[in-house]
Amino acid sequence: NAGVTQTPKFQVLKTGQSMTLQCAQDMNHEYMSWYRQDPGMGLRLIHYSVGAGITDQGEVPNGYNVSRSTTEDFPLRLLSAAPSQTSVYFCASTNEGVLYTFGSGTRLTVV
C-alpha cells in the first residue's frame, strides 16, 4: 500500500542543469498535482492533471514542465534549474477531490 511515491528525496543541482522529479501513485487516482513549499508561503500549485494526457498550469508554472502519459505517473521536469527553484516539492493525488494523498516530498537545492 505505497500511496504516492516521490523520488528522489533529496537533490542538489547546479544552476542550468535539468532534472526530473518523479511521482507515482498506485491508487488509480485521476487527479494529480505538484506543489512547491517555500518558507512563509505555504504550498503553491505548479501544475496539475485531471487524467492521463491532460495537464494544466497552476499558480507558479514557469520553469517547469509536466506530462501525464499514464494514470500512475506524473513527473515534473526542471528544464534549466535556477536558485529560485530551491524548494521542497510535493506531489499529491486524489480520486474524487475529497481526500488528498501527499508524497513525502523532494528537497531540492540549486547552487
Next chain:
Amino acid sequence: GEDVEQSLFLSVREGDSSVINCTYTDSSSTYLYWYKQEPGAGLQLLTYIFSNMDMKQDQRLTVLLNKKDKHLSLRIADTQTGDSAIYFCADRYTGTASKLTFGTGTRLQVTL
C-alpha cells in the same frame, strides 16, 4: 484568484487549548482542510469539513466553519508537546478537484 490567510505563529502552554484561525476568500469552496507538518516531514491530513457543515469534532480536534465570514478555525484541546508543528489550512474550490489552495501555515509552539 482564491486566497487563504493564517497567522504565522501561536504559542500555548501544554494542557491548554490551541485555536488556529484561517480566513478564505472564495465563497464557492466546497471542502476545507487542516494539515499538520512536522519538521522535515510531509503533510498529514488532520481533518476536513464540508462547506455545508458548521462544526466537526474528532477526538481532541474541533473544526468550526463560519461561511458568512469565510472563517475556519481548528481547536486542539489539551495541547501536548507532540502537537508542535506547522498547521496549514487549505480549501478546494468548486470544480477543481486537482487544486488545493493553501494558507501560509501557522507554527504552533507548545511550551511546558
